[in-house]
Amino acid sequence: MDRKAKVKAIxxxxxxxxxxxxxxxxxxxxxxxxxxxxxxxSVAKVYVSFLNAKEQKKSFMKLEQMAPYIRxxxxxxxxxxxxxxxxxxxxxxxxxxxxxxxxLKKDAAALKKMKK
Numbered sequence: 312m313d314r315k316a317k318v319k320a321i322x323x324x325x326x327x328x329x330x331x332x333x334x335x336x337x338x339x340x341x342x343x344x345x346x347x348x349x350x351x352x353s354v355a356k357v358y359v360s361f362l363n364a365k366e367q368k369k370s371f372m373k374l375e376q377m378a379p380y381i382r383x384x385x386x387x388x389x390x391x392x393x394x395x396x397x398x399x400x401x402x403x404x405x406x407x408x409x410x411x412x413x414x415l416k417k418d419a420a421a422l423k424k425m426k427k
Contacts (some may be wrong), residue, residue: 314325315350318348318352318354318391319348321389322348322355322385322389322395323346323347323348323392323426325385325388325389326343326346326355326357326381326385326397327343327346329382329384329385329388329396330343330357330359330374331343331382333376333377333380333381333384334377337373337377338361338370338373338374339361339366339370340360340361340362341359341360341361341374341422342360342361342362342372343357343358343359344358344359344360344402345357345358345402346358348395349395351393352391352393353393353396354394354395354396354398355385355395355396355397355398356400357398357399357400358398358400359371359374359399359400359401359402360401360402360403360407367401367403368401371399371401374399375399378397378398382394382395382396382397385397407414
């Protein structure tokens with residue numbers, strides 16, 4: 312494993328730990344779906360989703376307010392020259408997947424009725 316891959320893996324692991332420990336106690340259940348780190352380590356895009364879909368926007372806003380704290384905590388754990396800026400992205404794929412599943416089940420039930 313080359314140096315870049317190792318540094319990205321360390322950033323990924325630490326960001327996941329920090330977000331899960333701090334956010335879950337203050338916001339609720341947060342799922343870190345994916346983390347992308349730029350080649351120069353200046354930006355870390357963190358894709359998150361929330362268990363409570365009704366409060367998702369509110370929870371995401373609270374988490375965004377915590378971004379400077381998350382970056383500070385990350386800087387304490389890293390020994391690299393520059394700590395990446397933490398950019399949080401609300402990953403809505405799970406909400407879309409749930410909606411698609413509901414529609415498919417509804418269509419399957421309607422099709423089953425039509426066949427009878």
